[in-house]
Amino acid sequence: MKICAEAELNILEQTLLLLPEKAIYWQQENALIAADVHLGKSGHFRKAGIAIPQNIAQEDLAVLSDLIAQYKPAKLIFLGDLFHSELNTDWDWFALWREQFPQLHIILVKGNHDIINDSHYHQLNIETPMEYSIGPFLMLHHPLTDAKLVNAEGYVLCGHIHPGVRMHGKGRQTLTLPCFTFGDKQAILPSFGKFTGKVAIRHKNDDSVFGVLDNKVIRV
Template sequence: MMISAATPFILLGQNLLLLPQKAIYWKEQKALIIADVHLGKVGHFRKAGIAIPRDMEQSDLATLSDLIHEYQPQKLLFLGDLFHSDMNNDWDWFILWRSQFPSLQIILVRGNHDIIPDKHYQQLNIELHDELLLHPFLMQHHPLADEQLQGAEGYVFCGHIHPGVNLSGRGRQSITLPCFAFGSKQAVLPSFGQFTGKVAIRNQKTDRIFAVLKDKVMAIE
C-alpha cells in the first residue's frame, strides 16, 4: 500500500496531517476527519437511469479503508452528507465495509443529505450528532456565518460547500482543485467522495489555502 504524502499543519496547538485523499488526521485525538462522502449517490443516479460506473462508490470505501489501515485511528469523524439520500443498494456495501472495522468509533455529524432514519446508523454502532465539540474544535456540517462564528464554542471544522481553489498558469490555462480552506475561526474541508463537484471559493488574505493534488497537498501562497 502506498504511504500518503501528508502535509503537516499545526492549528491551535494541535497537530494535523492534511492528506491528498481529502481527509485530515488529527494526531492528538487519533481521529480521521472527512466531509461529504455522499455514499449512495451513484445508486441514486443509476436508479434515475443515468449511467454512472458502479465501482465509483466502492472506490471511495476502499480509499477510506486504506486510510484506516495506514493511520490506525481510534475515531472516524464524518462531517455530514455521509449517505447522499434515501437508502439504496449501496447501503449494503456500507454495511459490509463497517463490518471490517467493528472496534472503530464512528461519528456522524448530520448534514442536509443525511435523511436515513437514525436506527439504521445505530444498528451499525455509529454515533449521531448535530454538532460535536472536541476541544478546541467544533465539528459541524454547514459553515457558520461570520456573526455566528463570534459566539461559537470552538474553532469550526465543516464541509458542505465542496471548496476548490482556482489556479491559473501560462497561456490562460486554469484549473480548479479541491482544497482545505483555513480561516481565522473556521476550516472548510474538501469533499471526500469522488462523485462530487467543487466550487471555487473566494478567500481572504488571512486564509490558509491548501490545494489537493493527486499525490500531495500544496500550500497556496
C-alpha cells in the same frame, strides 16, 4: 497503497495532517476526519435510470480502508453528507464495510443529505449528532457565518461547500483543485467522495489554503 505527501498544520496546539485523500488525520486525538463522502449518490442516479458506474461507492470505501490501515485511528468523524439520499444498494456495501472495523468509533455529524433514519446508523454503531465538540474543535456540516462564528464554542471544522481553489498558469490556463481552507475561526474541508465535484470559492486574504493534487497537498 501509493506513497502520499501530506501537509502538516499546527493549530491551537493540535497537529493536523492534511491528506491527499481529502481527509485530515488529527494526531492528538488519533482521529480521521472527512466531509461529504456522498455514498449512495451513484446508486441514486442509477435508480433514476442514469448510467453511473456501480463501483464508485466501493472505491471511496476502499480509500477509507487504506487510511484506517495506515493511520490506525481510534475515531472516524464524518462532517455530514455521508450518504447522499435514501437507502439504496450502496448502503449494503457500507454496512459490509462497517463490519470490518467493529472497534472503530464512528461519528456522523449530520448534514442536509443525511436523510436516512438515524436508527439505521445506530444499528451499525454509528453516532448521529447535529454537532460534535471535541478538544478545541466544533465539528459541523454547514459553515457558520461570520456573525455566528463570533459566539461559536470552538474552532469550527466543517464541509458542505466542496471548496476548490483556482490556479492560473503562465498563459490563460486555469485549473481548479479541491482544497482545505483554514480561516481565523473556521476550516472547510474538501469533499471526500469521488462523485461530488468542487466549486472555486472566494477566499479571504488571510486564509491558509491548501490545494489537493493526486498524491500531494500543497500550500497555495
